[in-house]
Amino acid sequence: MRVICTVNGVERSADDVWEGESLLYVLRERMGLPGSKNACEQGECGSCTVYLDGVAVCACLVAAGQAAGRDVVTVEGLADGEELHPVQRAFLDAGAVQCGFCTPGLVVAVHDLLEREAAPSDPEIREALAGNLCRCTGYEKILDAVRLAAARAREETP
Amino acid sequence: MEFLSPPTWADALAAKAARPDAVPLAGGTDVMVELNFRRRAPAALLDLTRVPELRAWREEDGLLRIGAGVSYARIMAELGGRLPGLARAARTVGSPQIRNRGTLGGNLGSASPAGDGHPPLLATGALVELASTRGVRRVPVAEFFTGPKQSVLSDDELIAAVLVPPAPGPQQFAKIGTRNAMVIAVASFALELRPEGSVGTGIGSAGPTPLRAPEAEAFAAAELPWASRGRLDPAVAERFGELVAAAASPIDDVRGTAAYRRRTLGVLARRTLTWAWSELCA
Numbered sequence: 001m002r003v004i005c006t007v008n009g010v011e012r013s014a015d016d017v018w019e020g021e022s023l024l025y026v027l028r029e030r031m032g033l034p035g036s037k038n039a040c041e042q043g044e045c046g047s048c049t050v051y052l053d054g055v056a057v058c059a060c061l062v063a064a065g066q067a068a069g070r071d072v073v074t075v076e077g078l079a080d081g082e083e084l085h086p087v088q089r090a091f092l093d094a095g096a097v098q099c100g101f102c103t104p105g106l107v108v109a110v111h112d113l114l115e116r117e118a119a120p121s122d123p124e125i126r127e128a129l130a131g132n133l134c135r136c137t138g139y140e141k142i143l144d145a146v147r148l149a150a151a152r153a154r155e156e157t158p
Numbered sequence: 159m160e161f162l163s164p165p166t167w168a169d170a171l172a173a174k175a176a177r178p179d180a181v182p183l184a185g186g187t188d189v190m191v192e193l194n195f196r197r198r199a200p201a202a203l204l205d206l207t208r209v210p211e212l213r214a215w216r217e218e219d220g221l222l223r224i225g226a227g228v229s230y231a232r233i234m235a236e237l238g239g240r241l242p243g244l245a246r247a248a249r250t251v252g253s254p255q256i257r258n259r260g261t262l263g264g265n266l267g268s269a270s271p272a273g274d275g276h277p278p279l280l281a282t283g284a285l286v287e288l289a290s291t292r293g294v295r296r297v298p299v300a301e302f303f304t305g306p307k308q309s310v311l312s313d314d315e316l317i318a319a320v321l322v323p324p325a326p327g328p329q330q331f332a333k334i335g336t337r338n339a340m341v342i343a344v345a346s347f348a349l350e351l352r353p354e355g356s357v358g359t360g361i362g363s364a365g366p367t368p369l370r371a372p373e374a375e376a377f378a379a380a381e382l383p384w385a386s387r388g389r390l391d392p393a394v395a396e397r398f399g400e401l402v403a404a405a406a407s408p409i410d411d412v413r414g415t416a417a418y419r420r421r422t423l424g425v426l427a428r429r430t431l432t433w434a435w436s437e438l439c440a
Contacts, residue, residue, distance in 0.1 A: 001161060019159035019203060020193040041194040043187055043256055044340060055231075058255045060194060061186040065161040066207050109254070130339030131253020 005067045007031060008077030014064070023067045024048045024059035027074060035075040035104045046132030047105035049112075050074045056112040058131075075104035078111060087111050090149035091142075098136035106132045110146050119150055160202035167211045167289075170316060173204055175291040178313035180204040184212075184227050185259035187252065188268045206316070212263065221321040223287075226263020230275075233262065241322055243278040243329030243348050250274055250333045253340055263317040266302065269309040269367075276303070276368035277348035277360030278331055285321040290314045296321065303367035327351045328437035330430035333362070334422045335413075344414040347402065347426040351434045355384040359427075364406035364419045371405035374398050374427065382435065390435040395428045402427035 003026060004013045014030040022041070027033045027050070037047035041060045048059040051073040059074075078085040084092070087110050097103050106129065113120055113128040120128065125146045134142060162180055164170040174180060180202035183189050192198040206212055212227030215237065222240060224233070230248035234257070238245035251257050251274050265275040266286060279286075279299040286302045288295050288311060299320070302309050311317065331348045335341030346362035357378040359371040381394045408419035 019161040020199070022190060022194060042191040043252065046253065046255060049255055055258045056255055057259050061190040061256075061259060063161070063183060063186060063190060063193075063203060063205065065163055065203070066183070066186070066205050068163070112254075127339070128254055131255045 001065065003064045003068050005070050005072055007033065007072045008074060017064045019063075019065065021064045022060045023050070023052070023062040023064055023072070026064045026067070027059060027072070033074050033076050037101055037104055039101070040133075043131075044133070045102070045105070046109060046129075047102050049105040049108040049132065051108065051112070056109060075108050078107065085111065086152055087114065087145075087149045090145045090152065094141050094145035094148050096137060096141040096145035098134075102132060102134040102136075106134065106142060110149065113146070114150055114153060118154060120146065159200065161205065162202055163205045163208055165208050167209050167318075170204065170206060170209050171289055171291050174316050175314045177202050177204070182206055182267060182316060184261045184264045185229065185256075187256055187260040188264060204316075206263075212318070218321070221285075221323055223319050223321050224262060225319050226266070226317040227261050230257035230260050230262070240324040241278075241282070241329070242325055243281060243331050243350060244275065244322065246329070246331040247274045247278045247333075247346075247348065250331070250338075250341075250343075250346075256340075262320055266299075266309070266317050266320070267311065269303055269307050269311075271303075271306055271365060271367055272343045272346075272363035273368065274333065274343060274346060274362065277346050277362040278329065278350075279320060279322065280360030280368055280370050281329070281348040281350040281358035282322050282325070283358060284323075287318040287321060288312075288315045289318040290316070294318070300370055306366050308367075325350065327353045328434035330434045332426040332430050334426065342413060345406075345408070345419045345422040345426065347423055347430060349427070349430040349434055351438050353384075353438065355379055355382075357382075359402060359405075361402065361406050361423060363413075364408040364423055366407065369405060369407070371402045371427075374401035374405060377401055378431065387439045389439075390432060395431050395435075398431050399424035399426075399428035 039045045039047045043058040050059045181200040212225040215224040233248040265273040285296040333346035334344045343363040348360035350358035361369040403420045403424040408416040
């Protein structure tokens with residue numbers, strides 16, 4: 001089947017999509033957007049987190065046909081051209097990136113958290129990131145990155 | 159495989175009548191996993207995310223009618239005041255991404271004994287509304303489950319909504335797992351205290367279906383100091399826990415042993431009763 005949806009502000013179309021295929025597969029394999037990572041394929045790891053109509057979801061659990069006509073934003077849609085999004089910048093500056101596989105999903109999840117809560121407490125950060133697994137960092141540097149991104153955003157918008 | 163995407167409830171019921179083998183799909187948190195791992199190859203998928211009625215909730219004849227497609231995140235955000243037990247259970251589901259997508263209707267449709275939504279629905283005496291082109295029926299949730307991942311849902315029926323009485327008093331939910339997030343319950347327990355002197359219970363993940371604990375309910379109704387609102391006798395709380403544990407019918411599996419589940423349930427029941435009673439008397 002053909003699936004047409006808006007991805008990062010641009011209308012995109014994919015052909016010959018299998019009816020049981022996930023949005024994640026369509027993004028990665030048919031639309032050339034490999035930022036969302038394919039790891040667990042069961043919603044456990046969060047590395048495929050994207051926005052679907054503004055709501056953070058695991059792309060592996062969305063059927064491609066469910067995304068038809070909807071608005072999808074992936075990690076590739078967060079940066080402004082060559083200018084990294086402040087959340088991405090904070091991940092680099094805090095040393096929150098090791099192998100990098102979990103990073104795109106975490107960046108989207110943190111982006112979503114900071115949209116909802118400008119000054120999250122540590123328990124709120126842990127809760128918000130509970131669905132994103134990282135096997136390298138031990139999470140401490142990731143928590144630092146969230147605090148850094150939040151602090152920088154607050155400095156810019158007093 | 160066919161992908162059916164009805165835009166209205168009437169179309170959805172017609173599609174299910176025409177294709178009883180179509181697998182209903184909402185948040186995808188169960189169905190998509192089976193598809194991703196090629197564990198299931200249904201002849202058709204019936205996407206219910208475009209049916210507006212399923213995503214709405216409203217008051218109806220003194221009950222809260224929650225569309226089957228309302229997400230856990232929305233139950234937490236929009237219904238926590240009137241259904242604190244269900245909202246507490248919703249908060250323990252998966253992760254933010256899963257709660258944004260998973261639905262109560264999907265929980266019921268999967269009918270896992272471990273479904274987090276089930277114990278609070280049992281404790282509150284909720285009804286499940288099932289619909290087909292033949293008509294609509296409302297089934298008490300205690301009669302909905304017939305076995306592990308089995309329910310009274312017919313091949314041509316869809317789950318329309320659950321109907322839940324607004325909390326008449328304190329409601330609690332507690333769940334045991336290996337961590338706070340992303341956990342399928344090893345055991346869970348929901349409790350409702352009704353100030354006029356009765357108690358509702360729901361046990362999860364400790365039997366072939368979610369279960370009530372009728373003897374524990376009758377014991378608590380008889381023994382709690384409803385009139386005086388006096389302090390909860392620890393012996394009463396302990397006995398309540400024993401009766402809840404006795405009502406369960408757990409097995410050993412990958413997530414825990416039957417003995418651990420029984421032990422856990424006794425503790426959860428005692429704790430939730432203690433919390434709820436102090437809330438009632440506050």
